[in-house]
Amino acid sequence: MTVIGIVGLPGSGKSEAANVAADMGVPVVTMGDVIRQECRDRGLDPASDHGRIAQALREENGPGAIAERSLPLIEDELAESDTVLVDGIRSDVEVEAFREAFGESFLLIEVDAPFELRAERLDLRGRDDMNDESGESLTDRDERELGFGMGEAIEMADVTIENTETLAAFQRKVRTLLREGAEEIER
Template sequence: MTVIATVGLPGSGKGEAANVAAELDVPVVTMGDVIRAECRDRDLDPATHHGQVAQALREENGPAAIAERSLPLIEDALEDSDVVLVDGVRSGVEVDEFEAAFDGEFALVSIEAPFDVRADRIDERGRDKGSDEGGESLEERDERELGFGMGEAIDRADVSIDNTDSLDTFRARIRTLLTEGVAAYRSQYSQ
């Protein structure tokens, strides 16, 4: 059993990593889905209130709240698969939660790209509404994510992937990581 989690700022490539996992029939647990479900439970639009609800969950239930709510989903996925990808770790506290739950079978992957590259990607997807359109700008999203402790999580990553090469190169690296493991990834793409 292996639990591989991704951490990275918006637009870094976490969603694309999840797409590769899905193509390989590796179950994906998206931590943001926990927040979107909570938005719906609170009769709020996830597109507009995602950040506020994420912050509220952490304030109401502690900084590990979203990781704790994700654990049963991960454990269920592990019943049918040897590898599970967890999309979207946001803090060192969440890393602690997963390390405790999965002992030596947990690996954290930091997916990284510069601000301008991420901004272009988000603009192409049409997902950064900006604060003047009722949403958060990328700068605001980055600030919120880093406020949750994402910088600490990125620093603790077992593997870092610079996602500035071609999409095919990035996808190949994710495939190696998911099918061959962290050690094989390191030997092939020595950091």
């Protein structure tokens, strides 16, 4: 059994890493799904209330609340698959929740790219964070994520993948690591 968590600043390549996993047949649990479900349970619209409900969940049930609520989703996938990838980790408290639940079977991967590359790539996909409706710059987004504890989560990573070359090169690195990481843990 291997549970792989992904951390990294906005635009570093976390979703692309998750896509590689999915293409390899590795199920991906998205922590945002927990928040979207909670919005629906409260009769709210995930599109507009996502941020507020994420915050409410953490305030009401503690900073590890979203990680804890994603545990049953991960367990469900582990019943069918030996390896599961978790996307959406935001803080050290969440990393600790996964380490506690899965022990040595939890592998935390950091995806890293410099600010300028991340800014350029986020513009490329038409999600122009420098000029979007919220007016939030990438600097502000970085600060917001770091405020949740992303910096501490990144420091806890077991492995770092640098995403500074082509997308194909990054995808190759992720594929190799998903294979070798799983083997290393199962040894």
